[in-house]
Amino acid sequence: MVVELFVGLPAVLQALLGTLFTWGMTAAGAALVFLTKKVPRRLLDSMLGFAAGVMIAASFWSLLAPAIELSARGPLPEWFPPLLGFLAGGVFLRLVDRLLPHLHPGLPMSDAEGIETSWRRSVLLILAITLHNIPEGLAIGVAFGAVAAGIPEASLGAAVALAIGIGLQNFPEGTAVSMPLRREGFSRSRSFFWGQLSAVVEPVAAVVGAAAVVLVQPLLPYALAFAAGAMIFVVAEELIPEAKRGSPDIAAIALMVGFAVMMTLDVALG
Template identity: 55%
Template sequence: MEEIIQFFSGLNPILAALYATIFTWLLTATGASTVFFIKKMNRVFFDGTLGFTGGVMVAASFWSLLAPSLEMSKGEGFTKVWPSAIGFALGAIFIFGLDKVLPHLHVNFRENRKEGIKTPWHKSVLLTLAITLHNIPEGLAVGVLFGGAAAGIEGASIGGAVALAIGIGIQNLPEGFAVAVPLRGLGLSKIKSFNYGQLSAIVEPFAAVLGAWAVLSFTEILPYALSFAAGAMIFVVIEEVIPESQQERNTDIATLGFIGGFILMMVLDVALG
């Protein structure tokens, strides 16, 4: 692991963010590749992995994003907490706006529960866009951390950025599966199902590069940017991930998955960050 951190430390931060999120994208593609071997989704396993995804995202929001944001904010008392509070609110509002505009359909929901503007798009596209919505704040978070670490700002580290990329990559495995396998069940070919599954994470490298560039160009926004990514991820977890995991009677499995994901991300961030 030390070699990996040293490798990323020697890279331009924008390039480091790009490489890290290409890794998370490849793990999504790995998850999507299960469609070549599995046609039907096991709901117990799926709900457990959704819970796991939520746990990773919540832990990352605090340990990798909010805590560093608070640590690097200047001042005391209310003055110190305002950048994190404002950024967090703006991140949630940003995803709220996308959620209302971007047409999408969550995996466990019936087609009459489509969200966003009305569109004739096929269900396969809507399912893919639902997972893509999850991935925007994830890529942004990785890029912001790499940018902050390169700028030498206290509270941001290459180890923390690598830990975040690993945690997001691990939870991307079931996300690729969550798109590809249901599409195969709808009658799409294995190749098309795989392509839709891996495409759901293609947005992560773009968001990461944007996040790293923004922080390097405007260093003073880093506390806001970190908490912005945290607010975006928490909104996704509460509005989408958790409700999806609770549609069937696998609530205990989903909850245990959440706990497992939270612990894994916490351990990665504290050990590496």
């Protein structure tokens, strides 16, 4: 039923609609600030672990697996395009991570990353989540672009499943921005506004990714693997360490659940 809503639409519009959903889920997570001032640490750990599991599963089933299948039809060894794209995605996120000033929730200002800046703590908190939304939007755009390009290995159901999965894991990301801002002294409405705005890069990245793949089809296996590498970097560098700071066992169980949910979505819809 959900897949039918996307049938017949241009790839760029499909990608835009998919990421408007993920943006909405970020807003829903940020809206928790209207209900409470603080999310229990164990709940936050489980939400972050779930998000990590979703992203790991999506990186393989929705991105890497199709990239490998596509590469088998090309002139290069089938492992080369996925390998190059995957590593490039991780390197790109690492470079952005080192250059863009940001601060992960729960850490002191002395642990801020990126180039030195006089920006306020609240701005750095917002940028930390915004940075991680770039590969998610790109992944959705590339997935819908592959369908429009007529690639047999790509399916509309799989692209929709990816958007749903990323939307589910965006919920805790919205919470992870709005709650710290509330504790910083922001009003509930301002905390919500900046929390949902952290996902504004997703529609932009999705449109760019979809358009690029449609226009330059040989880039597809590299683009799919690039998005996967960027997402895995986010999981390894941020989500898992953050989730394990509180309740490692709960985070691990939630990661397994998130992985299972995304795997089921991809298989069922794709």
